[in-house]
Amino acid sequence: MGKNMSLLVVVAAIALAMGGCTVMGSTYTKKVNEADNNARELAALQQKYETLSAENSAVKARVVGLTTDLVKTTGERNKVVTDNKALESENARLKQDLAALRKAQEENVQKVSKTYEDLLVKMKGEIAKGQMTISELKGKLTVNMVDAVLFDSGKAEVKAGGQAILQKIVSILKDVKDKSIRIEGHTDNVPIIGMLAKKYPTNRELSAARALNVTRYLQEQGIDPAHLSAIAYGEYKPVAGNDTPEGKAKNRRIEIILVPKE
Known part of the structure; x- marks a missing residue:
């Protein structure tokens, strides 16, 4: 009886030991599996983090690029705005200048027109006789006098009758x-010959002498010499053909021209 009890105790101890080993093995396996799962999840999370980190870097780079573009675009826009304001200011100034120029032109035309009208009234007798014409075009006034009114034939000195007209x-x-x-002094195309040619070799010299004598007379009568100038065209600026006596008579002339000051 005592031997049997001992045997039972041994058997029970062995059974308990074997049961504990089974429980410990099962727990270990579970922990290993959990560790493997955690490792896989960690690897997946690490991969996802790296992917998101790369995407984040790309987004940051894109933001930097867009910011640079925005700064550039803003600068360009500001320049356009500044340039536009400058153009508007220049346009306003040009409009003012144009308005002032138009006003000056209108005043000039009015002054020339008044001078023209005054001369028409003053010289109506000479105009009626065909001794002169007076014309006005685009602010330029011209008094055209035939040479016979001012000079004797072949002469350059202004005669008494011509002085009265001047x-x-x-x-x-x-x-x-x-x-x-x-x-301006003008002539026909008939060559100068004889004794007169010694004094005036060509029509240019004759027209120069006549223009200068008229200029000198105007100065003596009170016209500011700074406003006066004389030009000799001779036969080279005709207003009619030189193939008829009438045409030649028209070409032999003195023109007094009012022009804007330079």
């Missing part, structure tokens, strides 16, 4: 302060 013109021109007065 005095009437001077009475109008003395009040003109904003114009230059140009005296």
Whole structure:
């Protein structure tokens, strides 16, 4: 009986030991599996983190690029705005200049027109006789006088009758302060011959002498010499053909021209 009890105790101890080993093995296996799962999840999370980190870097780079583009675009826009304001300012200034120019032109035309009208009234007798014509075009006034009114044939000195006519013109021109007065000498194309050729070898010299004598007379009568100039065209600026006596007579002339000051 005592031997049997001992045997039972041994058997029970062995059974308990074997049962404990089975429980411990099962727990270990479970922990290993959990560790493997955790490792796989960690690897997956690490991979996802690296992917998100790369995407984040790309987004940051894109943001930097867009910011740079925005700064550039803003700068360009500001430049356009500044340039536009400058253009608007320049446009306003040009409009003011244009308005001032138009006003000055209108005033100039009005002054020339008044001088023109005054001369028409003053010289109506000479105009009626065909001794002169007076014309106005685009602010330029021209008094055209045939040479016979001012000079004897072949002469360059202004004769008494011519001086009387010039005095009437001077009475109008003395009040003109904003114009230059140009005296032009013109002739026909008949060559100068004989003794006269020694003094005036060509028509150019004759027209120069006549233009200068008229200029000098106007100055003596009170016209500011700074406003006066003389030009000799001779036969080279005809207003009619030289193949008829009438045409030649028209070409032999003195023109007094009012032009804007330079």
